[in-house]
Amino acid sequence: MRYTILLLQLFLFNIVLAQQATITGFIQGESGLPVPYATVGLRGNEKGTMAEGDGRFLLEDLPTGSCQLLISALGFKPQTLSVTLKEGITNELTITLESASSTLDEVVVTGTMKAVSRANSPVPVEVYTAEYFKANPTPSVFESLQTVNGVRPQLNCSVCNTGDIHINGLEGPYTMVLIDGMPIVSGLSTVYGLTGIPQSLIARTEIVKGPASTLYGSEAVGGLINVITRSPEDAPLFSADVFASGWGEVNTDLGFKARVGKKAHALVGVNYFNYQQPKDKNGDGFTDLTLQDRISIFNKWSFDRDEGRTFTLAGRYVYEDRFGGELGWDKGDRGGNDVYGESIYTNRWETFGTYQLPVQELVTFQFSANGHDQNSVYGETVYQAQQYVGFGQLTWNKTLGEHDLLFGTSYRYTWYDDNTPVTAGFGDDASVNQPSKIHLPGAFVQDEIRLSPQNVLLLGLRYDYNSLHGGIVTPRLNYKWNSRNNLNVVRVSVGNGYRVANVFTEDHAALSGAREVIFEDELLPETSWNGNLNYVRKIFLGNTVVGLDAATWYTYFSNRILPDYETNPNAIIYANLEGAAVSQGISLSTDLSFANGTSFNAGLTLQDVFTRENDVKERQLLTETFSGVWQLGIPVLKYQLRFDYTGNVYGPMDLPLLGPLDDRPRQSPWFSTQNIQLTKTLSNGMELYGGVKNMLNYTPPANSIARSFDPFDEGVEFSQDGSVLATENNPRALTFDPTYVYASNQGRRWFLGWRWSLK
The missing domain is CATH 2.40.170.20 (TonB-dependent receptor, beta-barrel domain)
Structure with a gap:
């Protein structure tokens, strides 16, 4: 009888093992470089691990079926990934995380009029992503800039509510507004041109504080706002x-x-x-x-x-x-x-x-x-x-x-x-x-x-x-x-x-x-x-x-x-x-x-x-x-x-x-x-x-x-x-x-x- 019970236990243990799965993976940033020490967890389960310094991770003894992985890393947006785990199969994943910083160290064009890494630009350029402005959704670029340091949307009239953008205290006419690097807001439209840009199509906004007349000519005295x-x-x-x-x-x-x-x-x-x-x-x-x-x-x-x-x-x-x-x-x-x-x-x-x-x-x-x-x-x-x-x-x-x-x-x-x-x-x-x-x-x-x-x-x-x-x-x-x-x-x-x-x-x-x-x-x-x-x-x-x-x-x-x-x-x-x-x-x-x-x-x-x-x-x-x-x-x-x-x-x-x-x-x-x-x-x-x-x-x-x-x-x-x-x-x-x-x-x-x- 004792041997029968032992054999039954071994049989059940093998079934459990057969119903478990494994995930291995590599976590990288948008540049393709590894993201070290990211946290990887299974929703509704205590299973979790931390990626190694080379961005690789291993999760073992996971239940089979559909599940959701939760991935988070310092300086990146948290990500949820749906996967289907099958018994006895090792799932190999490559996960790309998107940067979560509001001022990205990415390629910028404002300030030098050519593509350059923000970190390498000799001109200080502030970069704000579309995600940054989603924290306070507004119907226009004019209003969205109220959360940027040193930039203030200023109303000029209590009645018609028209306004302009102040950079470092300088009034709207001293700020040049560009779309994709081209000066399209000038003269008449300094009052009205910052409304009506479809924000769903904006990738980022680059801001240069201080005169940029050397590259852009008249009006770029107080600074630039470049909507990309x-x-x-x-x-x-x-x-x-x-x-x-x-x-x-x-x-x-x-x-x-x-x-x-x-x-x-x-x-x-x-x-x-x-x-x-x-x-x-x-x-x-x-x-x-x-x-x-x-x-x-x-x-x-x-x-x-x-x-x-x-x-x-x-x-x-x-x-x-x-x-x-x-x-x-x-x-x-x-x-x-x-x-x-x-x-x-x-x-x-x-x-x-x-x-x-x-x-x-x-x-x-x-x-x-x-x-x-x-x-x-x-x-x-x-x-x-x-x-x-x-x-x-x-x-x-x-x-x-x-x-x-x-x-x-x-x-x-x-x-x-x-x-x-x-x-x-x-x-x-x-x-x-x-x-x-x-x-x-x-x-x-x-x-x-x-x-x-x-x-x-x-x-x-x-x-x-x-x-x-x-x-x-x-x-x-x-x-x-x-x-x-x-x-x-x-x-x-x-x-x-x-x-x-x-x-x-x-x-x-x-x-x-x-x-x-x-x-x-x-x-x-x-x-x-x-x-x-x-x-x-x-x-x-x-x-x-x-x-x-x-x-x-x-x-x-x-x-x-x-x-x-x-x-x-x-x-x-x-x-x-x-x-x-x-x-x-x-x-x-x-x-x-x-x-x-x-x-x-x-x-x-x-x-x-x-x-x-x-x-x-x-x-x-x-x-x-x-x-x-x-x-x-x-x-x-x-x-x-x-x-x-x-x-x-x-x-x-x-x-x-x-x-x-x-x-x-x-x-x-x-x-x-x-x-x-x-x-x-x-x-x-x-x-x-x-x-x-x-x-x-x-x-x-x-x-x-x-x-x-x-x-x-x-x-x-x-x-x-x-x-x-x-x-x-x-x-x-x-x-x-x-x-x-x-x-x-x-x-x-x-x-x-x-x-x-x-x-």
Whole structure:
């Protein structure tokens, strides 16, 4: 009997062994290099292991059938992999993990105008992936940048909610916005061009802080924002991202790709945003958030050519109908003086591309063109404008020994016409408009010299000839040092920038009918000198990687053009500053990655932006001295959940008052907007997400719009010199004015969304 029991036990043991399986595998990053010490576990089972230093792992004695592997590694996104295990069979897997860092050490093109590893670039470039912005989903690139350190979306009007992007305290017109390296947002579209880019098709966003006029010419004084779209070959077959908010906003992003013939690849994206529920929670009689109806269509092509030469062609069309104003307004009131409204119709098209010439040398032609038609009313004031910009650039990249040379020549043509005095006729042709036509040919050279494996020097020089203002020279110097292990990197940048201003296309306040616009003299081009010191450090603390990025900068402007709101409360006076303007500050960012996939990013910026004229120092209006941003992401792999907590905080800003009797605060208070989000990943790859935006429910004071009850100043009396008189009905000597704005009136709201990508 004893032998019978023993034989039965051996038989059952063999059955159990036969029902067990083994997994061996290799874990690598996107570069193909092994990922050491990754954690590999079986969902619903205590089985788990850690990969060796060469990325290889072994899991034994696993139950047969379908199961899910959970893989996580320091600095990489957690991954779930479905496998089917069969008895007695060893499963061999190769697993590729995607980097989880918000600022990737990948190939960048901004800053040097050629592909280079971010770690090797002598120009400091910040890179933010599409995944980074998913932690706080927004309907536009404009809003998404609120979580980037030192970058702030600034509203310029309480009524129509148009805005621009500030980098290190410098206003929107000092920032050049590119799509795939081509300048498509300029002039008129500095106000509206950052909306309507389908975010489902954005691969990453590259940001350079500081002047880049040496490569990109006028407008790149404060910095660059380069939106890099997906290549048609690498994009998902189909992608969708739809979300709605408790305020009634609906945003839809759709994208799909197709192969056309044997050598062409096409990528199509559509963005549609709609908000049609006017709200007035602060009780001032005006919409808290503008009504918007916007559609954007994007199409990009790439073509297979001999020897891998590049040829891409893209186009985008944007239409937007935007309204803000009194709640009783309808389209019949547009341009009238019964009910106040600001209504803006925008039509915009763009095309841009890159073609590598069929020659032995690396010679590339890049081009872009855009047309912008704007039909706007601000109360009774009508602003109609058209702008067409054509741009072409030829570059030659040549390596000679330790010198990596880039030669380039470019030409930009800008045609602009509107119904303001800027383009009004004169003399015998006073009744016929005289559109502005600017020719801007230029040439540049750049030499990147590798002095040693740890030292790189970049020298650059550009010459532009503006048909209105003559020749302008912009030099720059960049130096990079890195330690032998690349854990420490120091970059020094010195450069010159310039900008030719058009206030009607750049400053919303010049268009609102609330103030008269006065030009003291002909405006001369602004010029600036900038110095920047950047230090990057990586620290390994056990299973945690800490990234530090510290920078300090100093920018000195001459001929700075600033609007004067205070000399005459009923006017805006534009003139070149006789003194100097300065932007200086420091910033610090940290990026922590943990082995379980948790990530934490935070940054703070301290800055001082001021003008000095006749020994009088004045802070720039609507510019904070302190700002901070943060983002915390916590994955819960067991349930395929992710929790994100994002936010920002801003210090006080000086605000434009209407005179000594204006009783509104001279400075804004400290304020913060904070958001939470929970994302659930389903087994088919779909994601459901939702959360709360502005959960502290911060909004500006209800009296941000002065005399909102009298938008046409019917109850205001003026003196002979145009100043406002204090009367019994207007004891504070105020006029209707929407420029006292520093934050959105949109309070707390929930949001729900769904996204899916079909590879």
